[in-house]
Amino acid sequence: MSNPVYLALDLPQLDAAKALAEKVKGHVGGLKLGLEFFCAHGAHGVHEIAHVGLPIFLDLKLHDIPNTVAGAMQALHVLEPAIVTVHAGGGRAMMEDAKAAAGENCKVVGVTMLTSMDERDLLRTGVSGTPHDHVMRLAELAQDSGLDGIVCSGQEVKAVHKQWKNGFFVVPGLRPAGSAVGDQKRVVTPRAARDDGASVLVIGRPISRAEDPAQAARDIEATL
Numbered sequence: 001m002s003n004p005v006y007l008a009l010d011l012p013q014l015d016a017a018k019a020l021a022e023k024v025k026g027h028v029g030g031l032k033l034g035l036e037f038f039c040a041h042g043a044h045g046v047h048e049i050a051h052v053g054l055p056i057f058l059d060l061k062l063h064d065i066p067n068t069v070a071g072a073m074q075a076l077h078v079l080e081p082a083i084v085t086v087h088a089g090g091g092r093a094m095m096e097d098a099k100a101a102a103g104e105n106c107k108v109v110g111v112t113m114l115t116s117m118d119e120r121d122l123l124r125t126g127v128s129g130t131p132h133d134h135v136m137r138l139a140e141l142a143q144d145s146g147l148d149g150i151v152c153s154g155q156e157v158k159a160v161h162k163q164w165k166n167g168f169f170v171v172p173g174l175r176p177a178g179s180a181v182g183d184q185k186r187v188v189t190p191r192a193a194r195d196d197g198a199s200v201l202v203i204g205r206p207i208s209r210a211e212d213p214a215q216a217a218r219d220i221e222a223t224l
């Protein structure tokens with residue numbers, strides 16, 4: 001079984017991100033580059049990190065009109081990402097066009113409800129109901145739109161997996177027992193998410209901010 005952990009390289013410095021990736025590369029299954037990294041270093045930075053030799057997850061959370069998102073997906077072909085995110089809230093046409101424009105070996109996954117939000121935050125965006133119901137609704141929409149899977153918290157992945165048997169489920173908001181939660185609100189342990197059907201476990205600060213990141217990655221691997 002391959003290692004499901006993708007390290008979130010949320011670091012502003014390219015050299016530091018590369019050094020961290022090299023340190024942990026034997027203990028994670030892939031590397032996630034998000035908005036912080038991409039805004040700072042763009043395509044050049046992605047190429048640099050790709051040299052580490054692990055699959056690249058480009059977490060750009062695209063959310064725009066279908067034509068614009070399709071154009072962005074097309075532009076990403078040269079970077080050969082293994083996974084790209086779009087916001088499921090962008091709707092069916094946007095997700096359909098995103099998938100149609102994606103590279104052949106690129107999984108497109110829809111972000112449902114950010115793990116940094118709870119029910120009160122959701123209500124303030126005008127959506128009443130529970131995070132569970134909101135995630136289930138957007139998961140169904142993502143599936144109907146032809147996406148490969150979704151991003152959700154570990155609190156919902158079991159129910160989504162039950163409804164979408166062959167879906168690809170990315171779960172962030174993971175904290176090993178006892179580690180700082182920070183800005184995350186819907187949190188579970190890596191092991192719980194794995195047991196409940198997560199395909200990919202996204203983990204950032206519990207590894208990147210550890211005194212010994214390689215050891216932290218090994219410790220997490222040992223719990224799975």
Ligand SMILES: O=C(O)c1cc(=O)[nH]c(=O)n1[C@@H]1O[C@H](COP(=O)(O)O)[C@@H](O)[C@H]1O
Nearest residue numbers: 008034059113114115172173202203204205
């Ligand atoms: O799409 C994501 O990866 C994502 C979605 C989500 O709902 N919550 C979430 O935390 N993420 C990302 O997952 C990573 C979590 O980092 P840590 O909280 O440091 O483990 C960050 O890079 C976030 O951008």
